[in-house]
Amino acid sequence: NLSDKLDRAFKVLKGQGSITEINVAETMKEIRKALLDADVNYKTAKTFTDDVRTKALGENVLTSISPGQLLTKLMNDELTALMGGTTAELDLKPSPTIILIAGLNGAGKTTFTGKLANYLKTQKGKKPLLVADDIYRPAAITQLQVLGEQVGIPVYANPESKDPIAIAREGIAQAKQNGNNVVIIDTAGRLSIDEAMMVEIEQVKAAVNPHEILFVVDAMTGQDAVNTAKVFNDRLDFTGVVLTKLDGDTRGGAALSIKSVVNKPIKFIGTGEKMEALDVFHPDRMASRILGMGDVVSLVERAQQQFDEKEAAELQKKIRKNKFDFNDFYSQIQQIKKMGNMKDLMGMIPGVGKMMKDVEVSDDAFKGIEAIIQSMTPKEKENPDLINPSRRNRIAKGSGTDLQEVNRLMKQFEDMRKVMKQMSNPAAMANMMRRMP
Ligand code: GDP
Ligand code: MG
Numbered sequence: 001n002l003s004d005k006l007d008r009a010f011k012v013l014k015g016q017g018s019i020t021e022i023n024v025a026e027t028m029k030e031i032r033k034a035l036l037d038a039d040v041n042y043k044t045a046k047t048f049t050d051d052v053r054t055k056a057l058g059e060n061v062l063t064s065i066s067p068g069q070l071l072t073k074l075m076n077d078e079l080t081a082l083m084g085g086t087t088a089e090l091d092l093k094p095s096p097t098i099i100l101i102a103g104l105n106g107a108g109k110t111t112f113t114g115k116l117a118n119y120l121k122t123q124k125g126k127k128p129l130l131v132a133d134d135i136y137r138p139a140a141i142t143q144l145q146v147l148g149e150q151v152g153i154p155v156y157a158n159p160e161s162k163d164p165i166a167i168a169r170e171g172i173a174q175a176k177q178n179g180n181n182v183v184i185i186d187t188a189g190r191l192s193i194d195e196a197m198m199v200e201i202e203q204v205k206a207a208v209n210p211h212e213i214l215f216v217v218d219a220m221t222g223q224d225a226v227n228t229a230k231v232f233n234d235r236l237d238f239t240g241v242v243l244t245k246l247d248g249d250t251r252g253g254a255a256l257s258i259k260s261v262v263n264k265p266i267k268f269i270g271t272g273e274k275m276e277a278l279d280v281f282h283p284d285r286m287a288s289r290i291l292g293m294g295d296v297v298s299l300v301e302r303a304q305q306q307f308d309e310k311e312a313a314e315l316q317k318k319i320r321k322n323k324f325d326f327n328d329f330y331s332q333i334q335q336i337k338k339m340g341n342m343k344d345l346m347g348m349i350p351g352v353g354k355m356m357k358d359v360e361v362s363d364d365a366f367k368g369i370e371a372i373i374q375s376m377t378p379k380e381k382e383n384p385d386l387i388n389p390s391r392r393n394r395i396a397k398g399s400g401t402d403l404q405e406v407n408r409l410m411k412q413f414e415d416m417r418k419v420m421k422q423m424s425n426p427a428a429m430a431n432m433m434r435r436m437p
Contacts, residue, residue, distance in 0.1 A: 024053050024056050024057060024071075025053070027071065028049040028050075028052065028053050029049075031049055031052075031075070032045045032046065032048075032049045035048065035049075035253065035256075035290075039222040039223055039225075039226075039253035039254050039257065040253040040256050040257050040290075041223065041226060041257045041260075041261070043260075044082070044256060044257050044260040044261075047260075048078060048079070048082065048256075051078055052071070052074050052075050052078050055074050055078070056070070056071055056074055072291060075287075075291060076284070076287045076288060076291060077287075079256065079283075079286075079287035079290060079291065080283045080284045080287045081283075082256060082259065082260060083255060083256060083259050083266065083283035083286055083287065084259060084265045084266070084283050085283055086283065087280055087281060087282055087283070088240060088265030088266070088267050088281070089267075090212055090240070090267060091211055091212060091239075092120075092124065092126065092182070094211050095181045096129075096172065096175045096176065096180055096181050096182055096183050097181065097182045097183070097211050097212065098172060098183050098185070098208055098209065098210040098211050098212075099116070099182065099183065099184045099185065099210060099211065099212040099213075099214060100185050100187065100201075100204065100205060100208065100210040100212070100213045100214070101113055101184065101185060101186050101187055101214055101216060102187055102189075102201055102213060102214070102215050102216065102232060102236060102238065103189055103215055103216035103217055103228075103232070103242075104189045104190060104191070104192065104193070104217075104218075104228060105189035105190055105191050106189070106191075106218065107189060107216045107217055107218045107244060108216055108218060108242075108244035108245065108270055109134075109186055109187065109189060109216045110134070110140065110143050110144055110147065110186050111147070111244070111270065111273065112214075112216050112242050112244060112268070112270060112278070113130055113144065113147070113184050113186040114130070114144070114147030114148065114150065114151055114153075114275055115268075115270065115275055115276075115277065115278040116128075116184055116214075116268070116278065117130055117148070117151060117153045117182075117184055118151040118153070118275045118276070118278075119278055120182055121151070121152070121153060126181055126182045127179065127180050127181050127182070128153055128180060128181075128182040128183070128184055129153070129154050129155075129156055129171065129174065129175040129178065129180035129182070129183050129184075130144055130147075130148050130153060130154070130155045130156065130184050130186065131155075131156045131157075131167065131168060131171030131172075131183060131184065131185040131186065132144045132145070132155055132156065132157040132167070132186060133164045133167050133168055133171075133185050133186055133187045133188070133204065134186060134187060134188035134189075135161065135162060135164055135167070135188065136188050137188070140186075140188070141157045141159055144157070144186055145157065147275065150275060151275050154178070154180070156170065156171040156174050156175075158170060164187070164188070164200060164203075164204055165203050165204055165207045168185050168204050168207060168208050169207060169208065171183060171185065172208060185204070185208065185210070187200075187201055187204065188200070193228065193231050193232075198231075198235050201235075201236065202235060202236065205236060211239075212239045212240065213236055213237070213238040213239050213240075214238065214239065214240050214241070214242050214267065214268075215229060215232050215233070215236070215238040215240070215241050215242065215264075216241075216242045216244060217229060217241065217242070217243060217244065217254070217258070218244055218245050219243045219244060219245050219246050219252060219254050219255070219269075220245050221254075222253075222254060223254075223257075225243075225254045225257075225258060226254065226257045226258055226261050229241065229258045229261065229262050230261055230262060233262040233264060238264060239264065240264060240265050240266065240267035240268075241258055241259075241262075241264055241265070241266045241267065242266075242267060242268045242269070242270065243255055243258075243266055243268075243269045243270070243281070244269070244270035245270060246269045246270065246271050247270075247271040247272045247277065252286055252289050252290055253290060255269075255281075255286050255290070256286075256290060265281075266281040266283075266286075267280070267281055268280060268281055269281050269286075324416075324417055325381055325382050325383070325384060326373050326376060326380070326381040326382075326384055326413070327381050327382065329373065329413060329416075330370070330373045330381075333366050333369065333370065368399075368401055368405055369409055371399040371400060371401060372395060372396075372399045372401055372405065372406055372409050373409075374399065375394075375395045375398035375399035376395055380395075384410070384413060387410060392406045392407065392410070
């Protein structure tokens, strides 16, 4: 599946300190393949990977995240933008708001009509009326009536009539009479696109002048969904898309393709047969779903939020001059703590999550260290070499720890300074690498 493929793609980048032309090209090739398999069409996948590649090459890799993680975040942002960026709301200002539902047979139109009415009633305080305008299937009217009953919303039907245009008009008249401020018209579909159906729905549109035309499509039909969307949009110029049956294991690549081919927002997704199984479409959540690695994104976001680049540059300068002191050490600890609960944070790293389940990691881990540093005088913090045995004794008492703990911290600090000094000196670094097995 896509997730496995992306894992493999990211392996290419693993352990590399920066995103380079070579590793990104290889990864993008894998990602393009993975997207194609998830029903994203070729043109969209190509544009997408080209864009991400350009952005990735200009990106600084933060020390706290891997290039693979950074790339995931970039891809997530790019996918989100491609799917419209923000949530597209229905225009509910006109009263009554007239909403026309269109799509092929079995796409989930009637089910969605019931769900939408329920949503508008319970979440938006609206008083909807449903109109049964599918006159070809005898069971269609009953189906809508049953759903209406279930969610407590009236249904207008005229089983004697064979004129969908007249029924739609009658429904709207009844809504005005009864004070319903939304009218949702459920229409007839066909097994595949045919001219008679298109003409009929065009006529209904012309007669009722809807404020919203929602095109309902089964997400599981993959590339067909994109083709159908194109034909319906050419004829109806719809205002939004509803993707149904996203409760299965479909990754939702259709969402990306449809948006990029017809350039209309996806407004809702159906996630089950029940009347409550409707979600407002959130581009960022769908992006995570397509990528199949949602948590990495929030991890990177948090790291980026907390990592102050200026502070980092300042720190590097100090390290180079061997001026790293206890003030810096203390603020490093605060940085780490700011990133949130350690356990949560580590749990977000793919593969680590499960391992962390039984391990106790707490922020208290820093408590002793913080107390020791706080018990130093400003001079001692700035110049750790001053801290002789008698000073260590005083610090231990002052911090409520013991001499052993203070000595341990001093040793850790010295080791850290040594390593830092080596890392900031390219010659020493090269020397160290040469000595490694
Ligand atoms: P219509 O022909 O377009 O009106 O489609 P229906 O509303 O009658 O739905 C066709 C079938 O798909 C029914 O069995 C529905 O219960 C089912 N269905 C609709 N929406 C969803 C959904 O979001 N998830 C799942 N699993 N099934 C759905
Ligand atoms: Mg139907």
